[in-house]
Amino acid sequence: MSEAEKWKKRYEREKKARLEAESLLESKSRALYQKKMESDRLVLEQEALIENRTRELQQASDEVQLLSDAVSRTQNGVIISGPDNTVVWANEATTRITGYCLDELKGKVPGHVLQGKETDEATRTYMRQKIQARESFEAEVLNVSKKGREYWIHISATPVFDDSGRFKYFVAIQSDITRERATRERLEFEIERANLMAERAAEASTQKTKFLATMSHELRTPLNSVIGYTQILEQNNTLDEAAMSQLRVIRRSSGHLLSLINDVLDVAKIEAGSHKLSPSRFELEGLLKSVIEMLRSKAGEKGLKLNYQFIPSGDIPEHKRIKILADSRAVRQVLINLIGNSIKFTDQGAISLDVKMLEYADAEAKLQFAVTDTGRGIPKDKIKNLFEPFTQVDEGRDLVQGSGLGLSIAYHLVQQMGGQLEVQSSLTYGSCFSFVISLPVDWSEETMDAELLADQNSQARFPIGYAGRKRSVLIVDDVAENQDLLFDLLLPLGFEIELAGNGREALDRIRAKTYDLVLSDVIMPFMNGYELVEHLRADKALAGTCIIAISASLMQLTPQEKNQMKRFDGFVAKPVEVDELFGTMQQLLQLEWIFPATDAAEQAADTGGAGVAALPAGQNLLDQLYWWGRIGDIKQLRQAMPRLEKDEPELFAEVNALVKSDKPQQVAELIGKSTGGVSNV
């Protein structure tokens, strides 16, 4: 072989080896690349796994930290006890509360260490039972600290079970409630004390009310007689002017006394909170008119003008009789007190009562009442206490008479009605008292109601008899003076009168005999007025008996009593206002009262000297004598004496004696007693 050929062969050999090496290198590189890729992927996978795992661990760690913090730092004590009921772990708060550190508690039963001999046995037993039963429980326990201090804790214990339901441990949370318990006990004690005091106060209030009721009755009874007899005497024509004038003084004084008593009792009642409003529907203008009329003469005595003005809302048709729903006695009292007060403090000028309807909608109106005077005015420093009881402006010589209660009563009544009594005053111009109240309002065409009718007629004349047949009256009262008063009042008018001392006596009499009218007091022994009327109504035969109650004013009755009062046919307040009694009797018995003529000359002209114009013709002599006796016509009586001597010789002696001594009323009484009044026509 040539050199060249040898070398070519060698070259070929080398080349082949080289190519093979390159190919191996390539495949090795590829393999390496694959491996690297795989390796990278694995690395990423691992990293992701690690990240996840780390996060999970972190979360778990955070949770553990959280729980650990919670349990460690909480103010409440946490004790964990294991299956043998001994302490496995307790937190710092436990040490703080109990005084024992963890080492002193570990391995011991909590109750044994923490409780003392004062700990309630029942509670202990309860807890032991629950622990044994592995049930959760709550309890309040008295424990003893390491230092021997007693304290109360509230335990809330819960058992913890593993996944297979096996008991692992109890977790008990304790909070120190020593202070709460002390507070609770203190609170209970205070509540008991408050209740006791409230009871006592209620007791005292009841006593006060009872006292008021008794005093009211006690004070009114004698006053009843005074006023009643004064009224009767005032009708006696035989008295001379001096006596009449004296009677008027007595009448005024007793009236004043009555109002003072009423004021005192009212204010006491208002302050005790026992005054209640009883609204009724009445005509407003009627009340205003009657109040003005009542006080006109008082104002006139000082030369003062007294006027009223009522301005209804423009929404109401004109000229209607406007009615309001309110306690008329309260409204009347307020206005009387305010106007009366103004009269007292005004020496010249005028007093005006202005009532204005400020708003009107949906059958309700805002009414503004204002009493304005041109009086002395009230100094600014006195205004503050003006409405307090017993405050009196002006000390010394200028002292104005009064109980000092009027404004206070008015103030409270206005407040009770939902308003606020205000005053504006200047020492130069005078004062203005005003208040605004909201009341239901409507109007009607009806005439004014009976009550005001009675008021209007308060100045009316005293009747001297009645038309028709003789009526019988049973007077029931346990107080002799009250019986006498009514007897003296009614007998001369021609009523047949019988008396009973109490309800039971009255009932017996009514069963035995029918009376046209029963006038009954309410408070009586053995059987009171309410019981009497109940018995009457219950008995079919007696149910129709006409019975009027004579009692303390309606304002002073309890709602229960007011209800019972409805069983009566009528009601007259004590002290008895005779015209009220006569008005009620007129209504119930359909009586036609006979009044004396006001002018003697008129009398004479009308009847031609025959006597009373109302006397029906054909009356017998005794009737005539009776009438003349009643009206005090001595002349006629004297003229009739000869006839009497002829017709009724038995009576003549006595009657003549009376006529001679100028006592016509007594003649009438005598004749009335003997004949039982005017005979039937």
Next chain:
Amino acid sequence: MKGMVFTFFLELVENKFGLDVVDTIIERSGVASGGAYTAVGTYPHSELVDLLLALEQEVAIPIPALLEAYGKFLFDKLIGGFSEITKDCQCSRDLLHDLDGVIHVEVQKLYPDAQLPRFNAVDLADGSLEMHYLSDRHMEDLAEGLLRGAFAHFKETVELTRRPAADGAVIFNIRYLP
């Protein structure tokens, strides 16, 4: 067998006997690879045997002697090329102890498909070292050559003997002389 065994062999043949002899033995042996060996390749171990046979015939030197000579030559080459792996070995004893456990493990990492012989070095009580050589190629002569190469490299004087073992292994006994 790893290519580098062949390339080093041919290098030695080239150095000692020239390229013509290289050509000849390749030609005469008729090896399938055609003698185109690359160090990083893998070729059948039988080709080395064939080449050795051809060389014995060509240069009239018995195979054991050829292998021993090759072993020495190979050792120097290996120790130079794998200096990283063997740098901690201060003497042949260290190297031989590390051979199976450390050196060949590292070699296996580099050449996963390398079929390396198993060596087991045992220090005897008398201070001599026994090397158990186990290989299915039975290259004991090459192994001896490598050992002698090692001794020469570390400048050691030894007494080397060998004997066959029951399981087909060969046991070399190395007595180190001062």
